[in-house]
Amino acid sequence: MDVEETALPGIGLRHDFQLRSGARLGVVSRRGGKREVIVYDPDDPDRVSLSLKLSAEESDVLAELLGAPRMVEKLTAVADAFAGLVGEQLPIPPGSPYAGRPLGDTRARTRTGASIVAVVRRGEVFASPRPDFLFAEGDVVVVVGTPENTAEVAALLREG
């Protein structure tokens, strides 16, 4: 996919690309984390016909919505090839004993057999985290395993 990048001096960056459906979609990245999701007018391709202004937090939410489930879907597609495996997104809940502690402390694989393959934090994906990766409350842990042992990981993250 051809993503065009254009500098907007004094404002930020614009990225846009053509959708297969024919529409043209873009994102204006402004300084300070604000974003604008834009859709170009099919009749006047120079003109934006829809512009959604997102604050920095709203951008994070959108990125998370678009990023994490997509990754899990891809993982699930792979896991489907191996019957019996699932990919789950498990949040580090408030009050979790592992918030602020390294991943290795959970000993999730030893205790349950499931594998932690990625952590999603504020829309950013950290793939294949090492045992010294520090969890933070609100992180979403992507776990691959059987339905039973991923549930065990969920309990583990909750109670320790």
Add this chain to the structure above:
Amino acid sequence: MHQASIFVELGLVLTVLGFAGGLAGRLGISPIPLYLVAGLAFGQGGILPLGASEEFIEIGADLGVVLLLLSLGLEYTADELIVGLRRNSRAGLVDLVLNAAPGVVAGLLLGWGPLAATVLGGVTAVSSSGIISKVLRDLGRLGNRETPVVLSVLVIEDLAMAVYLPVITALLAHETFGRASLSVSIALAALVLALVLALRFSGAVSRLVDDPSTERDDENLLLRVLGLALLVAGGARMIHVSDAVAAFLVGIALSGPVAEGAREVLSPLRDLFAAVFFVFFGLRTNPSAIPPVFLPALALAVVGVATKVVTGWWAARASGLATMGRFRAGAALVARGEFSIVIAGLAVAGGIEPRLGPFAACYVLLLAVLGPVGARFVEPITRAGLRVRARRGGPPRPPRPPSPPRPEPVG
């Protein structure tokens, strides 16, 4: 008692400015024209002349210019400046020549002398980056394809000012030609230095104002950035090089997260002192001097609209945009504002032509309002114009298919 009257006067001015800003927001226009009007009301010949606070307001106005240009420099990264230069240098040249010419011609026709005419040329040439970016944002046009064209033209105007202001400053100080050329050479060398610092040594420069290993300390950052900018600006003033440009270059030299943080902490100060700056300009302008210059200012404003529309149209066409995009670009560039007043302010302080102040105030008032209004209504107006042309022009010309936008260099 003296102190008390300063406080009361300042409080009154700022309160009025606050209400003016709120009104401007409600009307959807920039507050700049209203600030100017407030200044007119408070100055000599106005309804409520100020006395005690004028000295503070004068210093505040100077600070306002420094902060305006420092913020502008902070907005740009060195990459953007270079990309802007490379992408649209021809359009920038057209913009400057086409828009300065009416001002210079008008100044000469009004019998003001070459120096005042040159200043008027600067007043008519430079569009208001502040008003234009706000208008583009409000109208949701940041993503439009004509926007990078408009912004690049503004970049070139800002860089041109970095040369123009030292020239004007030197000429207004009655410098000899040799001395003036020295000032310009220093300014150009400083511009190159600032760009090099921003591109290669941004880490070192940023460390001057911020300690990257610790979390950002707003108070520290504010004091150091402002201190640095004032030191450099003051030093520039001492050697008769424009302090405004010095502040601009400090802004450019700072880049990355430090620039981001500096913009945030400076923004309220800039808003305050920039408002004071506009009021001060209005203060120095006698309202009774406006009616005699109103008609010439109006005429020049109409010409100013036309020349900017042509500039934008031409620049957009050169970038492969279709008709609507070209007119949107043209309409976007019309607004004049802060920089025209900065330039006029230099001349008023230099005392070369008493009619320049009121003329510039009138001109900017008209265009600061017409610009955003024009940008808002350019699309229906253009469509109506095209329909009229189609009806009159006999067999309708097939509309030229919009040429595909030229691929932008990635990165």
